[in-house]
Amino acid sequence: MRNLFFKAALALLAAPAAGAQADTAKFTRVHGRIVDFVGHGVVAGATVQLASRTDPAVVFTTESDSTGAFLINNVPRGDYLIGFFHPAIEDLGVRVPPSIVHLTSADATIPLGTPTAAAVLGATCGTVADSSGLVIGRLIDAESETPIANGSVSVSWTDVVIDRGLKQERRVLTAHTTDQGLFGVCSVPTQGQISITATGDSITGGVVETSLDNNRVLRIRLSLSKANTVLASSDTTEAGLLRGTATLRGRVTSDSARVPVANASVTVRGTGVESRTDASGRFALAGLPSGSFTLDVRAIGYTPQSFPVALKSGSDTTTDVVLGSRATVLDAVQIFGKAPATSAFLQRMKRGIGHFVTPGDIEKMFAFDLVDVLRRIPSVRILTSRTGHVVRYRSEMTMGSPNGCAPTIYLNGVRLLPDDDIDVLADPKSITGIELYNPAEAPLQFQGGSCATLVIWAGMAPK
Numbered sequence: 001m002r003n004l005f006f007k008a009a010l011a012l013l014a015a016p017a018a019g020a021q022a023d024t025a026k027f028t029r030v031h032g033r034i035v036d037f038v039g040h041g042v043v044a045g046a047t048v049q050l051a052s053r054t055d056p057a058v059v060f061t062t063e064s065d066s067t068g069a070f071l072i073n074n075v076p077r078g079d080y081l082i083g084f085f086h087p088a089i090e091d092l093g094v095r096v097p098p099s100i101v102h103l104t105s106a107d108a109t110i111p112l113g114t115p116t117a118a119a120v121l122g123a124t125c126g127t128v129a130d131s132s133g134l135v136i137g138r139l140i141d142a143e144s145e146t147p148i149a150n151g152s153v154s155v156s157w158t159d160v161v162i163d164r165g166l167k168q169e170r171r172v173l174t175a176h177t178t179d180q181g182l183f184g185v186c187s188v189p190t191q192g193q194i195s196i197t198a199t200g201d202s203i204t205g206g207v208v209e210t211s212l213d214n215n216r217v218l219r220i221r222l223s224l225s226k227a228n229t230v231l232a233s234s235d236t237t238e239a240g241l242l243r244g245t246a247t248l249r250g251r252v253t254s255d256s257a258r259v260p261v262a263n264a265s266v267t268v269r270g271t272g273v274e275s276r277t278d279a280s281g282r283f284a285l286a287g288l289p290s291g292s293f294t295l296d297v298r299a300i301g302y303t304p305q306s307f308p309v310a311l312k313s314g315s316d317t318t319t320d321v322v323l324g325s326r327a328t329v330l331d332a333v334q335i336f337g338k339a340p341a342t343s344a345f346l347q348r349m350k351r352g353i354g355h356f357v358t359p360g361d362i363e364k365m366f367a368f369d370l371v372d373v374l375r376r377i378p379s380v381r382i383l384t385s386r387t388g389h390v391v392r393y394r395s396e397m398t399m400g401s402p403n404g405c406a407p408t409i410y411l412n413g414v415r416l417l418p419d420d421d422i423d424v425l426a427d428p429k430s431i432t433g434i435e436l437y438n439p440a441e442a443p444l445q446f447q448g449g450s451c452a453t454l455v456i457w458a459g460m461a462p463k
Contacts, residue, residue: 026076027073028075028076028104028106028107029071029074030082030108031070031072031108032069032112033068033112034048034068034084034086035068035113037113037114037116037117038114038115038116039219040215042068043068043084043088043089044064044065044068045064046063046068046070046084046088047084047085047086048062048064048070048112049083049084050072050075050082051082052076052078052079053078053080054078054079058076060072060075075103077103077104077105078102079100079102079103080100081100082098082099082110082112084096087221088114088219090138091182091221092115092120092219093124093136094119094124096114099112118216120134120217121133121216124136124184131189131191132188132189132190133212133215133216134185134186134188134217134218135153135188135194136184136185136217136218136219137153137182138177138180138182138221139151139153139177139181139183139222140221140222140224141224141226142223142227142290142313143225143227143290143313146181147177147181147182148181148201148224149177149178149179149180150177150200151183151200152183152198153175153177154172154174155173155174155185155188155194155195156172156197157170157171157188157193159171173185173187189212190212190213190214191211193209193210193306194209194211196208196220196222196292198222198224199224203224205222205293206268206270206271206291206292206293206294207270207294207388208220208293209308210294210306220308224292225244225289225313227245228242228243228244228290229242230242231272241271241384241385242270242289244287244289244311244313245290245314246315247315247316247317248268248284248295248317248318248319249283249284249285249316250318250320250321251281251282251283251321252266252283252297252299252322253320253321254323255323258322260277260279261281261299261323262278263300264283264297264299264302265296265297266295267285267295267296268294268309269293269294269295269296269306270293270294270384270388271293272384290312291310292309293308293309293311294306294308295308295309295319297323298368299323303324304368307321343462345433345435345461348443354435354438354441355377355378355379355435356434356435357373357376357377357433357435359431362428365428367428370426370427370456372428373431373434377434379394379404379436379452380393380436381393381404388422390406391422391454392405392406393406393407393436393438393451393452395438395452405451405452406451407451407453407454408442408446408453409454409456410453410455410456411456411457412456412457412458412459413445413463415448426456426458430459431456431458432457432459432460432462433455433456433457434454434457435453435455439451
């Protein structure tokens with residue numbers, strides 16, 4: 001991928017021999033900064049090369065520092081080609097041609113940068129809507145760091161659709177990797193959370209949850225590993241959880257003054273491995289699988305956050321997590337009034353059959369997400385799966401199965417697929433009602449199996 005003109009010329013031009021009298025009038029100090037126009041930052045650790053256009057043997061090589069700055073001293077004046085290479089460029093799959101520079105003075109500032117997000121989007125996707133973006137990058141083997149060809153990368157998200165009320169529908173787009181492991185998924189929303197999964201060489205990796213943050217392009221390097229093991233089903237876990245020999249260490253602080261956040265829950269999604277931070281905000285998670293995953297961090301008083309992490313077998317990975325400002329806690333609001341007597345939800349609740357959860361009940365739970373809400377419902381069990389969480393119903397009728405049975409789940413009256421990941425179904429603030437029925441109690445419109453029925457209403461009035 002290092003397709004710059006000077007990739008074969010790696011020799012560094014030596015400085016003038018000791019004792020030689022340098023003629024400073026014939027040399028230039030070359031410096032600048034490399035800007036990452038896709039990631040909205042700088043490119044650190046890039047290899048910068050400056051090659052003479054008249055003498056192929058004259059090649060200068062340096063590296064950009066943590067601020068993206070580079071410096072080359074004592075360059076003989078003349079005409080040169082300058083360029084740089086870095087994984088951040090290679091993963092875009094877009095060629096960055098070198099620039100011609102004329103060194104005629106004692107000091108030359110030469111700005112360098114990646115292609116703009118618009119250029120990358122246009123080269124990969126062509127003409128697209130203003131509200132859509134691109135997820136682009138490379139899929140590699142976590143251990144050898146070699147590209148994985150003929151793999152696939154899927155990006156999924158939840159859309160809210162207006163169709164006789166508000167409904168949530170899951171969207172999925174998939175792209176295949178090239179011989180160099182490159183991929184690009186177009187028409188991805190620039191707002192809201194997205195989930196990214198990769199497969200290759202008969203391996204399915206973890207879920208990476210992230211967002212484009214209103215940007216047009218998200219560059220990401222994904223990795224898979226054959227070294228992971230898969231747990232068998234047990235009384236407390238779901239079959240398919242991944243484990244390995246990787247370790248993740250870090251520290252959780254708040255953004256105000258990097259104050260340590262103690263007793264925060266830290267887990268790598270799809271592994272079942274969880275820990276809590278100590279008084280200094282530090283944590284360590286061992287026995288983790290290798291590859292790309294999502295680190296979930298929760299702390300009382302803070303908005304739950306998720307961060308992509310890349311793990312490697314037998315290695316320690318370090319990450320610092322900075323939580324946002326503390327969530328604002330409002331005073332209790334009293335609402336006076338009465339719901340319409342015609343509400344079918346209220347009528348079913350008055351029958352006294354089944355278990356019902358109202359917005360008032362949820363408000364008292366101080367729940368982080370839908371998982372926290374469902375955990376409070378009797379007979380409902382939440383199991384960790386490779387992709388997130390799934391629901392199980394356990395009662396006297398299902399005691400023969402340690403994990404219980406998979407209930408039929410309806411969201412806003414629409415029946416979901418078995419074992420849909422509940423992490424992405426709804427935010428607790430949007431829930432307007434939850435109903436749970438055992439097999440013999442479910443109303444006719446919500447029947448559908450020999451297990452229980454779970455009905456979730458979100459973003460619309462229950463019907």
